[in-house]
Amino acid sequence: MDDSLETKEDAVLRVMNLSVDFDVKGNNVSILSKVNFGLGLGETLGIVGESGCGKSMTALALLRMVPSPPGKISDGEVLLNNLDLMTLSQKEIKKIRGKEISMIFQEPMTSLNPVFTVGNQLVETILEHKDLSRADALKEAIELLRLVQIPAPEQRIKEYPHQLSGGMRQRIMIAMALVCEPKVLIADEPTTALDVTVQAQIFDLLKEIQAKTQMSIILITHDFGAITEMADRVIVMYAGYKVEEGTLDEIRNSPLHPYTQGLLRSMLVIKPDSSGFKMPLPEIPGSVPDLLNRQPGCPFGPRCSQATVKCRSMPPNFNLGFKRSVKCWLVDNGRVE
Amino acid sequence: MKQAIFQRIFLGIVMITAVIILNFFLLHAAPGDVVDAMLAEGGGGDPELAARLRASYGLDEATHIQLIKYLGQVFRGDLGYSFYYDQSVTELLLGHLPTTLMLTISALILAVVFGTLFGVYAALKPKGIFSNFVTVLSLFGYATPVFWLGMIILLVFALYLPLFPAFGIRSLPEPEHAVGRILDIIHHLVLPTFTLAILYLASYSRISRASMLDVLGSDYIRTARAKGLSETKVIFKHSLKNAAMPVVTLAGLQLAQVFSGAILVETVFSLPGVGPLLYESIVRRDFPVILGVLFGAASTTIIANIITDLIYKYMDPRIQSIT
Numbered sequence: 001m002d003d004s005l006e007t008k009e010d011a012v013l014r015v016m017n018l019s020v021d022f023d024v025k026g027n028n029v030s031i032l033s034k035v036n037f038g039l040g041l042g043e044t045l046g047i048v049g050e051s052g053c054g055k056s057m058t059a060l061a062l063l064r065m066v067p068s069p070p071g072k073i074s075d076g077e078v079l080l081n082n083l084d085l086m087t088l089s090q091k092e093i094k095k096i097r098g099k100e101i102s103m104i105f106q107e108p109m110t111s112l113n114p115v116f117t118v119g120n121q122l123v124e125t126i127l128e129h130k131d132l133s134r135a136d137a138l139k140e141a142i143e144l145l146r147l148v149q150i151p152a153p154e155q156r157i158k159e160y161p162h163q164l165s166g167g168m169r170q171r172i173m174i175a176m177a178l179v180c181e182p183k184v185l186i187a188d189e190p191t192t193a194l195d196v197t198v199q200a201q202i203f204d205l206l207k208e209i210q211a212k213t214q215m216s217i218i219l220i221t222h223d224f225g226a227i228t229e230m231a232d233r234v235i236v237m238y239a240g241y242k243v244e245e246g247t248l249d250e251i252r253n254s255p256l257h258p259y260t261q262g263l264l265r266s267m268l269v270i271k272p273d274s275s276g277f278k279m280p281l282p283e284i285p286g287s288v289p290d291l292l293n294r295q296p297g298c299p300f301g302p303r304c305s306q307a308t309v310k311c312r313s314m315p316p317n318f319n320l321g322f323k324r325s326v327k328c329w330l331v332d333n334g335r336v337e
Numbered sequence: 338m339k340q341a342i343f344q345r346i347f348l349g350i351v352m353i354t355a356v357i358i359l360n361f362f363l364l365h366a367a368p369g370d371v372v373d374a375m376l377a378e379g380g381g382g383d384p385e386l387a388a389r390l391r392a393s394y395g396l397d398e399a400t401h402i403q404l405i406k407y408l409g410q411v412f413r414g415d416l417g418y419s420f421y422y423d424q425s426v427t428e429l430l431l432g433h434l435p436t437t438l439m440l441t442i443s444a445l446i447l448a449v450v451f452g453t454l455f456g457v458y459a460a461l462k463p464k465g466i467f468s469n470f471v472t473v474l475s476l477f478g479y480a481t482p483v484f485w486l487g488m489i490i491l492l493v494f495a496l497y498l499p500l501f502p503a504f505g506i507r508s509l510p511e512p513e514h515a516v517g518r519i520l521d522i523i524h525h526l527v528l529p530t531f532t533l534a535i536l537y538l539a540s541y542s543r544i545s546r547a548s549m550l551d552v553l554g555s556d557y558i559r560t561a562r563a564k565g566l567s568e569t570k571v572i573f574k575h576s577l578k579n580a581a582m583p584v585v586t587l588a589g590l591q592l593a594q595v596f597s598g599a600i601l602v603e604t605v606f607s608l609p610g611v612g613p614l615l616y617e618s619i620v621r622r623d624f625p626v627i628l629g630v631l632f633g634a635a636s637t638t639i640i641a642n643i644i645t646d647l648i649y650k651y652m653d654p655r656i657q658s659i660t
Contacts, residue, residue: 065562069464098565105563110556115578115653124574125564160654176564 012183012216013039018076020061023069029291032057033240042214046231048221052288054240055220059186063101064093099129102177106189108169112161118172119157125179144175148205167198181213188220203229224267228252233323236260239289239299243327256326258304306330349639356635357411364624365400371420374622394420417625426629436506437610439526441595444533449588452541460549471542478539487532487605494528501528504607529606533599540587548580582652589645593638
């Protein structure tokens, strides 16, 4: 692996060879295979892929929250400012969670505890990480709600999650994640359950906060639209592998991996004359490989229209420049990441 | 809120009245009355004596007249007069109730607390040894007839290892000091309470294990962990309050039975509780006592339901109204 390219001064988070295995009825199934990436200060990294490609598992693994059993992190390092999170004790990793690295989730409806007030859940997070009195924590909670643009925060803080709308709940989740001004915010499909206008509001909010605090964001999504709106750089994942990495421009305008190309082709383009609706969307034929019965070779090979004999062996991640890599024999330049 | 409670209490009174009427007719539909039972006990008697007795007890009047008189009494707070014990039913109940309540309530508290704890710990490692132990214990508790369990416990802990008294609620002669008397009663209650608690505990550990497993997989628990909360807080604050709902439901149902609940245990351990009183009164056709016990049981049920609803509302704010 060419280390010099991943080690840049402003890298907040560096992930190396991160692998997660699941134990499925005694069989060891690899869910995440040697994923590498870096995250710069104030940068938004999009991780995109279809269901089951390992993108959420990556997020959980970063905070050592892989459900265990059956899962376990089998290999890899996650360096947060040169502190390897994988070697920390349970007690130490809890101090990272919610403080240095925060997470927001897909379902704002179910991600807040229904039986405690918004205020209770916010204050509890503040008290966990900061040495404050309950009254001061409450004041801070109200400030946080104001920061995430919740109207009448003094009122809202006494309410229960079921009294709030989906967008409001996601704002509360964001407020909760921002308690300690984390260095990294992991947003796992933060807007999937929300409608588009609310999605746009949430993204604007995240960008605003990012501009203020220089927080880095990892945005996990299956929605390329969300990626284009938010991300500076993009990682495309497939079947537990990182298959392509590049800047948003590179991925959007010159995708090199056939899977990325297929993903982009299958995006809905709305034309003014509505002719776009009459055309069936191009799709990637086939389906995601069965992780229980992995075939040797490129995981995308069986679905790839450009596959050759060579694809029966596993392609490495070929390095095409600074933070630009593609896991495909087509771009073989001999420089392996 | 207050209005809702009053509404519930009013509804409760209506329901209790309905229960009394139903019980009254049921009892009178069965053949035989207290006079038959008394005469049978005394080796028979002539019809004239029977008629005189019936007249003196007011049993010669038409059933509906008796019912109206009885209802009138109950609303004045008088539960009637026991034919057999020659004592007012209220006094009789007050005499038997403390034993029963001490037994059932302490068993219920033990079962709820330990059953829930067992369930929670079992859910944390659903495939661990402790979890299997809880499952087996629960099945045992479910499947074992309580009188059998009571007798075994009696044999082992009162006969082979004479640690506890085998029957009754007090020693004879009673200890002189007040503290000594209290300790004596507790000493007598240990075995029956444990017998009943083991029986109850089975349900609580099973229910809380299942409900805890369910809650531990939910999104808000993941959130709680992602916030960096300690595992203690994740389990005893975030999970338990959500997982406790079925436990509250079950506890509410059993709270409704504390009044009359433990007839078998009381019989096995010869405790002078409400259970044996009810049983004997049925055998003796002592209607006022039976009706009194049933009235108490119905009232307890209704009060227990109101309490359960109030706890629900406290536990889960999504439950809007208690009506």
